[in-house]
Amino acid sequence: MTEHAQQFVGKCTFETLTRRPVYTDLFVPGEKILHISLVRECDWVVIAPATANIIGKMAAGIGDDLLSTLLLVDLPKVIVTPAMNTGMWENPIVQENLCKLGELGVGLIAPGTGLLACGERGTGRFPETEEFLEALFYLRYSPRNLAGKRILISAGPSREWIDPVRFLSNPATGLMGCALASAARARGAVVTLVAGPLAVRGPGGVTVIPVETALEMEEAMQKEFEPCDGCIMNAAVSDFRPTSSFATKLKKEQYPDFNLSLVPNPDILFGLGQRKRNQVLVGFCAETDNPLTEAKRKLAKKNLDLMVANTVVKGESGFAVSTNKAWIVNRKGESIDCPIMDKVELAGLICDTVASLFPQ
Numbered sequence: 021m022t023e024h025a026q027q028f029v030g031k032c033t034f035e036t037l038t039r040r041p042v043y044t045d046l047f048v049p050g051e052k053i054l055h056i057s058l059v060r061e062c063d064w065v066v067i068a069p070a071t072a073n074i075i076g077k078m079a080a081g082i083g084d085d086l087l088s089t090l091l092l093v094d095l096p097k098v099i100v101t102p103a104m105n106t107g108m109w110e111n112p113i114v115q116e117n118l119c120k121l122g123e124l125g126v127g128l129i130a131p132g133t134g135l136l137a138c139g140e141r142g143t144g145r146f147p148e149t150e151e152f153l154e155a156l157f158y159l160r161y162s163p164r165n166l167a168g169k170r171i172l173i174s175a176g177p178s179r180e181w182i183d184p185v186r187f188l189s190n191p192a193t194g195l196m197g198c199a200l201a202s203a204a205r206a207r208g209a210v211v212t213l214v215a216g217p218l219a220v221r222g223p224g225g226v227t228v229i230p231v232e233t234a235l236e237m238e239e240a241m242q243k244e245f246e247p248c249d250g251c252i253m254n255a256a257v258s259d260f261r262p263t264s265s266f267a268t269k270l271k272k273e274q275y276p277d278f279n280l281s282l283v284p285n286p287d288i289l290f291g292l293g294q295r296k297r298n299q300v301l302v303g304f305c306a307e308t309d310n311p312l313t314e315a316k317r318k319l320a321k322k323n324l325d326l327m328v329a330n331t332v333v334k335g336e337s338g339f340a341v342s343t344n345k346a347w348i349v350n351r352k353g354e355s356i357d358c359p360i361m362d363k364v365e366l367a368g369l370i371c372d373t374v375a376s377l378f379p380q
């Protein structure tokens with residue numbers, strides 16, 4: 021416990037409730053050097069909650085008490101669960117520190133959203149216990165097979181505005197794309213997420229570029245593509261957008277027989293496939309019929325390395341459900357037939373397949 025932690029709960033309370041020794045001092049005379057032995061004798065070092073202060077100290081390599089000093093010993097053993105006010109969480113310095121720590125192998129469990137200790141609402145809340153334990157389990161058992169790889173992911177729907185109050189879109193929530201970002205992050209990747217409007221909690225420790233329209237998404241993906249090692253285009257992009265969008269709200273009385281004229285949006289993934297050098301490029305296709313045939317055709321057409329085809333079955337697979345029924349198809353036409361599984365689990369499987377395509 022740090023000095024600050026003891027301002028919240030006393031050492032004695034912790035010792036009594038856990039029946040475990042609580043260490044607070046760096047300088048304890050004895051046979052072992054405490055800040056080394058504590059780390060060497062455990063599998064993981066979990067800081068929960070982690071303040072902006074301890075994250076900043078870790079990123080700067082400062083050791084000025086027992087906790088900050090032991091954290092210097094073996095960074096990849098460390099998992100942090102930041103908890104703080106939203107303003108502090110969104111502070112670019114804090115995010116930059118977390119990204120830096122991610123690159124160095126530190127695991128991250130993202131904070132939740134809701135009522136904060138200060139009475140404000142937002143992201144920065146310590147996750148619910150079950151969520152925390154699940155995330156810990158997930159991190160603990162993820163291989164570090166994407167360590168240091170830069171992975172670009174797109175998620176969510178796009179929005180094509182008709183006028184300031186109406187848009188064309190689809191039911192994508194961003195759940196699959198965010199699960200992919202977390203899975204890649206857990207595997208040691210440096211992740212950039214280009215996200216359409218999300219209906220789910222965004223992942224922590226990744227750089228998020230928010231976009232709305234397909235054209236904005238195309239611009240962001242094209243910009244971020246060059247330096248990445250792998251790219252997973254998971255967003256559900258609108259294939260069309262209104263030919264022109266109105267600057268002011270359309271009045272129905274003014275247009276009794278209104279017809280919407282549409283133009284095709286660029287196929288972002290096709291464009292990336294044209295530019296691809298040695299990046300591993302992955303597409304998704306949601307199909308109601310012949311998913312495997314469609315996946316193979318689109319993989320070839322878009323010059324991909326992998327195509328993930330999923331069925332769209334209400335309540336079971338596809339949009340706005342937590343599970344997916346998918347096939348992962350490669351360039352040779354081989355496919356992994358994944359049973360219906362949680363999107364979090366599928367994200368892990370996709371990331372492991374991506375990792376297997378990098379030269380070992």
Ligand code: C5P
Pocket residue numbers: 234253254255256257258259285286287288289290302303304305306318
């Ligand atoms: O051809 P289809 O739309 O089924 O292909 C789906 C894949 O292409 C997805 O990976 C999706 O993100 C991407 N896509 C795109 N730009 C579009 C439409 C789809 O990048 N305009």
